[in-house]
Amino acid sequence: MTKKFLLSAILILAIVTVCFAADITGHWTGRIADQFDISYDFKVDGEKLTGGTTGPDGSVIPIKDGVIKGDSLSFSINLMDNVMKIGGKIKDDNTITLKMPGMGGREPMSVILTKSK
Numbered sequence: 001m002t003k004k005f006l007l008s009a010i011l012i013l014a015i016v017t018v019c020f021a022a023d024i025t026g027h028w029t030g031r032i033a034d035q036f037d038i039s040y041d042f043k044v045d046g047e048k049l050t051g052g053t054t055g056p057d058g059s060v061i062p063i064k065d066g067v068i069k070g071d072s073l074s075f076s077i078n079l080m081d082n083v084m085k086i087g088g089k090i091k092d093d094n095t096i097t098l099k100m101p102g103m104g105g106r107e108p109m110s111v112i113l114t115k116s117k
Contacts, residue, residue, distance in 0.1 A: 022071055022090045024049075028113040030098075040113065044068055049075055056080075 022044075029039045042051040042063075049066030066075035071090040076083050088098040096113040 022068065024068070024073070024090060024096065024115075027116040028096060029116055030111045030113040032100075032109060032111055038111065038113075039116075049073055053077060 024042045025044050027039065027041050029037065031037055038053060040051060040053045040063075042049060047068055049068045050063055051066070052060045052062045055061045061077050061079060063075045063077060067073065072087070073090065073096070074085070074087045076085045078084075084101055086098055086100050088096050090096050094115045098111045098113060100109045100111060102108050
């Protein structure tokens with residue numbers, strides 16, 4: 001009886017953890033290589049992540065294939081006819097670390113985003 005109860009409790013906890021992805025809805029900003037400011041507007045609906053970022057010309061670039069599960073997120077953007085796959089980790093309510101592919105064959109970059117108030 002105790003084993004069944006313990007197994008049920010663990011299963012319920014696992015389901016609850018998966019079902020409640022972090023809600024990062026809002027405006028986030030960061031800086032690439034201490035030179036370029038970037039911003040993202042995220043919207044979370046369950047595990048679906050949508051939104052966009054601002055391109056170099058000021059236009060909005062929509063997020064595609066966005067997924068958020070627990071503290072992990074992934075999405076892609078089309079920047080100047082190049083599809084960039086981006087992944088990241090949510091550190092807390094105010095910090096996200098993104099891993100972005102390097103441009104021109106360079107090493108991938110890490111970018112820290114903070115939530116705007």
